[in-house]
C-alpha cells in the first residue's frame with residue numbers, strides 16, 4: 001500500500017480534481033490543507049513546490065495535477081481472460097503479472113506495462 005499525502009487548498013480546482021482521482025481509484029490519502037496549516041506550508045516549500053496541489057507518493061513528489069503520472073502510478077486497465085473472455089481490472093505498469101481468472105480459474109501471465 002502506497003502512502004499518499006496531498007497538499008491542497010480549498011480554493012484550488014486542480015486540488016479537487018486530484019482528490020477526486022484518488023477517491024475514484026479507492027486510494028486512501030492524507031490531506032494537508034495549506035490554507036490553514038503553517039507546518040504544511042513549510043513542508044511544501046522544503047520540497048520546492050511553488051503551488052498546490054502537491055502529491056507525495058511514498059518518496060516521490062508530484063507537482064501539480066499530473067494526470068498522466070497519476071495514471072501510471074494508480075491507473076487500472078481492463079483485460080479479458082484468454083480462456084473465457086471474462087473482463088477484469090488489473091493494475092498498470094507492474095511488469096509481468098500472474099493472473100487467475102475469477103470466472104474460470106484459468107491461470108495466465110500478462111505484461112501489465114503499457
Ligand SMILES: [Zn+2]
Nearest residue numbers: 081084101104
Ligand atoms: Zn476466464
